[in-house]
Amino acid sequence: MNTILSATNVSKIYGKKGASTYTAIRNLSFSMKEGEFIGIMGPSGSGKTTLLNMIATLDPATEGDITINGVSLSAMDENGLSDFRSRQLGFIFQDFNLLETMNAFENIALPLSLQHIAAPQIQATVRQVAGLLGIHDILEKYPAELSGGQKQRTAIARALVHNPALLLADEPTGALDSKNAAALLNTLTELNRSQNASILMVTHDPLSASHCSRLLFIKDGAIAQELHSTGTREQFYRDILEVLGGMDRELVAGGRR
């Protein structure tokens, strides 16, 4: 299996040298194979969003390098990164980020329209992805006319339509009720299994995390622990709670020192 993502000795230091600086990610390395569903967990302020932003090509690493689909991010300039982002990455945001003035079809088509792909091909691709997500009958509707679940499926379709190498999700269930959260996680799991989609998801929620095949626990900007799903999802959920309990106990003990 191909390596889809590798981070090598990556550090992120906020602030200018000489002035006060803060090391949010320190010398972190990991790699991800095509078709993995990786979750990133960790306490507030541990560096999860910082790491995701670097992988998303939105913020450069201060040290080290990130390679996605064989391409080194540090070797590209702003234009190269922007082009790479729109072709190789798919984003699922907590609040969907659908454009209210466009209907579902146009929202889903956006990544393809930006790449100037011909209209007949856009039609065919959007309809195929909409079929995969069961939303082919709502394509003419505007976001205001969609249910929460339909908005979420539209957002996933938009993240997938250009067949990205890597799907990035930041707390994707954060704004959803438990029914829609479960539906979203089932959809991601299904995409991972049936389409071999590579998914990297930041989450605080142990239940969401239990859908992943592997979890990285970040603490103080470094990987403190890794957990693989080997048995059932229920067992994985229990293992996650155990690790989180251990991290909480350490934090409390650290606070008492």
Ligand SMILES: Nc1ncnc2c1ncn2[C@@H]1O[C@H](COP(=O)(O)OP(=O)(O)OP(=O)(O)O)[C@@H](O)[C@H]1O
């Ligand atoms: N632009 C910035 N300048 C300075 N420090 C920053 C900046 N962005 C983040 N930080 C600091 O880096 C650390 C990691 O932040 P980050 O947002 O990555 O944490 P997180 O794990 O995603 O937290 P949360 O779970 O609360 O979203 C925090 O201590 C934060 O204050």
